[in-house]
Amino acid sequence: xxxxxxxxxxxxxxxxxxxxxxxxxxxxxxxxxxxxxxxxxxxxxxxxxxxxxxxxxxxxxxxxxxxxxxxxxxxxxxxxxxxxxxxxxxxxxxxxxxxxx
Amino acid sequence: xxxxxxxxxxxxxxxxxxxxxxxxxxxxxxxxxxxxxxxxxxxxxxxxxxxxxxxxxxxxxxxxxxxxxxxxxxxxxxxxxxxxxxxxxxxxxxxxxxxxxxxxxxxxxxxxxxxxxxxxxxxxxxxxxxxxxxxxxxxxxxxxxxxxxxxxxxxxxxxxxx
Numbered sequence: 001x002x003x004x005x006x007x008x009x010x011x012x013x014x015x016x017x018x019x020x021x022x023x024x025x026x027x028x029x030x031x032x033x034x035x036x037x038x039x040x041x042x043x044x045x046x047x048x049x050x051x052x053x054x055x056x057x058x059x060x061x062x063x064x065x066x067x068x069x070x071x072x073x074x075x076x077x078x079x080x081x082x083x084x085x086x087x088x089x090x091x092x093x094x095x096x097x098x099x100x101x
Numbered sequence: 102x103x104x105x106x107x108x109x110x111x112x113x114x115x116x117x118x119x120x121x122x123x124x125x126x127x128x129x130x131x132x133x134x135x136x137x138x139x140x141x142x143x144x145x146x147x148x149x150x151x152x153x154x155x156x157x158x159x160x161x162x163x164x165x166x167x168x169x170x171x172x173x174x175x176x177x178x179x180x181x182x183x184x185x186x187x188x189x190x191x192x193x194x195x196x197x198x199x200x201x202x203x204x205x206x207x208x209x210x211x212x213x214x215x216x217x218x219x220x221x222x223x224x225x226x227x228x229x230x231x232x233x234x235x236x237x238x239x240x241x242x243x244x245x246x247x248x249x250x251x252x253x254x255x256x257x258x259x260x261x262x263x
Contacts (some may be wrong), residue, residue: 055220
């Protein structure tokens with residue numbers, strides 16, 4: 001009586017779409033990073049589900065690496081946000097237009 | 102039993118993910134995402150990935166989202182300004198694209214017919230550890246270099262110039 005793999009990956013696809021909507025719609029830098037985290041986790045869940053389908057443990061090792069890379073990404077991303085906030089007094093990404101020609 | 106737990110967790114996870122991206126208060130966003138990540142950890146446990154379920158709670162709820170909360174508090178919990186009419190098109194287009202992505206991926210994934218029933222894997226700490234120091238030893242060591250580089254980079258970014 002196990003849950004079929006399809007249901008796990010559909011759950012993951014829903015979470016990925018919600019995270020993508022967050023990245024596309026929100027304008028606060030923190031919310032965009034949260035959306036990225038949600039998308040990474042959805043990808044991890046799909047990876048573990050497909051790994052179980054094939055009866056292999058390698059997928060779980062990859063998920064472990066993705067978690068480590070996500071931790072590094074968040075540390076650098078939040079440091080960037082703090083630096084931007086010090087310079088602009090705002091983390092609204094619409095106001096980050098210093099590189100616009 | 103496991104089936105009922107999964108559907109409960111899936112519903113709670115999707116609802117809290119929606120709250121995490123739609124609420125105006127950043128603290129509520131972060132705490133809703135904690136609930137979603139716990140739901141994903143339960144899914145890992147149901148999939149037989151015991152070590153990953155523990156690591157998910159330790160790394161995400163314990164470290165990453167605490168870091169998010171620190172930054173939200175540090176920046177004074179900046180509320181998003183009311184969605185002015187500067188970008189009326191952006192919100193509609195973003196939601197439409199995400200909806201298309203969700204509908205398309207679900208249509209594709211729901212059509213998959215598994216050729217065989219799911220295998221039984223048990224991702225215990227011992228099994229994953231044997232893989233990590235065996236075939237994946239180089240990647241495992243390289244991850245530590247990456248984390249060190251991220252640590253130094255984050256410190257350099259927030260260091261005040263004198």
